[in-house]
Amino acid sequence: MFALAIKNITRQKTRTALTIIGILIGIAAVVSLGSISEGLRVQVSKSLEQSSGLITVIEGSNGNIFMSMSSSELSEETVNEIMSVDGIKEATAIIYKVGYLEDDSGFGQPTLFESGVKPEDIELFTTEGVVLSEGELLEEGDNDYAMIGWTISETLGLEVGDTITIEERDFMVKGVYEEFGDAGLDSGVIIPLDIAQDLFETDKYSAVIVYPDDIGEVQEVANAIEDSVEGVSAFTTAELAKQIGQIVDQIGFFTIGIAAISAIVGGLGVMNTMIMSVMERKREIGVLKAIGATNDYIIKLILIESALISFIGGLLGLGIGFFASKGLGFVTQGQAEGIVTPRLAIYSMLFALFLGIIGGLYPAKRASKLSPVEALKYE
Amino acid sequence: MSDIIIETKGLCKYYRESQHNEVKALDKVNISIKKGDFIAIIGHSGSGKSTLLHMIGLLDKPTHGKTFFDGQDVSELSDNEITKIRRKKIGFVFQQFNLIPLLTALENVELPMSLDGIDALTARKRAEDLLKKVGLENRLNNRPSEMSGGEQQRVAIARAMANNPEIILADEPTGNLDTKTGKEIINILKNIDKKNFTLIIITHDSNVANIAEKQIKLKDGKIMDDSG
Numbered sequence: 001m002f003a004l005a006i007k008n009i010t011r012q013k014t015r016t017a018l019t020i021i022g023i024l025i026g027i028a029a030v031v032s033l034g035s036i037s038e039g040l041r042v043q044v045s046k047s048l049e050q051s052s053g054l055i056t057v058i059e060g061s062n063g064n065i066f067m068s069m070s071s072s073e074l075s076e077e078t079v080n081e082i083m084s085v086d087g088i089k090e091a092t093a094i095i096y097k098v099g100y101l102e103d104d105s106g107f108g109q110p111t112l113f114e115s116g117v118k119p120e121d122i123e124l125f126t127t128e129g130v131v132l133s134e135g136e137l138l139e140e141g142d143n144d145y146a147m148i149g150w151t152i153s154e155t156l157g158l159e160v161g162d163t164i165t166i167e168e169r170d171f172m173v174k175g176v177y178e179e180f181g182d183a184g185l186d187s188g189v190i191i192p193l194d195i196a197q198d199l200f201e202t203d204k205y206s207a208v209i210v211y212p213d214d215i216g217e218v219q220e221v222a223n224a225i226e227d228s229v230e231g232v233s234a235f236t237t238a239e240l241a242k243q244i245g246q247i248v249d250q251i252g253f254f255t256i257g258i259a260a261i262s263a264i265v266g267g268l269g270v271m272n273t274m275i276m277s278v279m280e281r282k283r284e285i286g287v288l289k290a291i292g293a294t295n296d297y298i299i300k301l302i303l304i305e306s307a308l309i310s311f312i313g314g315l316l317g318l319g320i321g322f323f324a325s326k327g328l329g330f331v332t333q334g335q336a337e338g339i340v341t342p343r344l345a346i347y348s349m350l351f352a353l354f355l356g357i358i359g360g361l362y363p364a365k366r367a368s369k370l371s372p373v374e375a376l377k378y379e
Numbered sequence: 380m381s382d383i384i385i386e387t388k389g390l391c392k393y394y395r396e397s398q399h400n401e402v403k404a405l406d407k408v409n410i411s412i413k414k415g416d417f418i419a420i421i422g423h424s425g426s427g428k429s430t431l432l433h434m435i436g437l438l439d440k441p442t443h444g445k446t447f448f449d450g451q452d453v454s455e456l457s458d459n460e461i462t463k464i465r466r467k468k469i470g471f472v473f474q475q476f477n478l479i480p481l482l483t484a485l486e487n488v489e490l491p492m493s494l495d496g497i498d499a500l501t502a503r504k505r506a507e508d509l510l511k512k513v514g515l516e517n518r519l520n521n522r523p524s525e526m527s528g529g530e531q532q533r534v535a536i537a538r539a540m541a542n543n544p545e546i547i548l549a550d551e552p553t554g555n556l557d558t559k560t561g562k563e564i565i566n567i568l569k570n571i572d573k574k575n576f577t578l579i580i581i582t583h584d585s586n587v588a589n590i591a592e593k594q595i596k597l598k599d600g601k602i603m604d605d606s607g
Binding site for chain 2: 001004007008011283284287288289290291292293294295296297371372373376
């Protein structure tokens, strides 16, 4: 039966190839877009797992830290209030801006995360596990120095001693961090807090980073901050993880959803092809039934054919999607890295097979219901 | 055990052409065919002979009446049971040959055996033997499009014999062939070497009909003359 199915799908080579391409495009889109959300997920969990005891306090109470962080403005007074809440071991105020890096690569402007941090608190700001690949940490009084992340160093070809310009002010690179997997740090530039305030012409702060005395009580301390200081939101890493997870899920759902629509269109192509094929082979199907093929045999034969088409399309789509996700990493210079996880690969292939089988079901049923006498009369 | 292989009782097949017009393709046909018979069903075009063959071959269901195959009332059987009878006990030879175009002669003959679950090696061996018997040992790997009409019909006969059926139904087997090739095909059919083997040929060619032991003549869906 399998051999006959293979012969049948190679009968109309061009049509089969076009149908395969229909599935291929859909699955390649699912894989490449899906790989981005998988990549995000991996990146996020990597950068969060080592900072479990952290609380980030920002202005406002509208729930989403990512929408509010760069527009958050905490006054000196509020910062002091936050720092005086019980149960806090260490805390530091920071300034955080999202900027763009001028580059002449032609691929647009990679994002730059500009952070102002008190030099003496720099280890509070960077999460545990961050290692310097060269140079030293900022110290008090290092007003004209900056720390840069791995991606920035790679993109601009900067090393310790080189100059980086932020908001028209030059800073000398004092240290470069090793690749960490967190875009905020890898694509980040850290400068002294008071310099950042000057540069951005503000006396406010974006956030306060807080470490509780007892990591087990991180949620209680966050609640205490929100209760005792008016107009602030305190996010724990767990909440952060949850929020990021939700955002990543939404991005994934949206992008994969769009890609899935194109794959479904590919599935309709399979259905169309199989309907045509059944119509053309009406007489043969009649002969098969006359010489003893059961209805189940006919259904299986057509389903194997449609599943084969979609399986080949899925496999090729997986390959192309894989290279597309690698290509995306290259084009965005590592800002968006696509990861084709085994889960994504398996689900995409199952989806392709599912489309093929669903697309084949109706033509298969139709073929099996053909009366042999009617089918034999068909010219 | 009865020696009757096929019996029909009051077999009717009506087709509705329009709301008020019903065509009686078969009208109360009673026939009884014994094992080992060689029968020709003759009649003009539209006489109902093909419809009768479809009924006898269990390809179609009657409007009224019953068909008994080997004593079994076919109307009581499920679709799958009927398919199984067709596969194991009936061989078909059609006017248009009806081979599967993508398959070679060998594969066409193997097909009914593969449908019957016979292992590939045994099926290959038997298909080769059958094709040798019909004189096609040199055409085993040719596709139908590479063969003449006579050769294709010989492949069809070999395919019909694949599962060692009790009966072969041939619907105008010489209809698309020249006289000489037609004679060869009839000779092959006639000389099928099997005990109690039943052969039913539909034809409008009196030369073919005269070779048969019995003739059933149909006119307007009714039996005119049963010379048996």
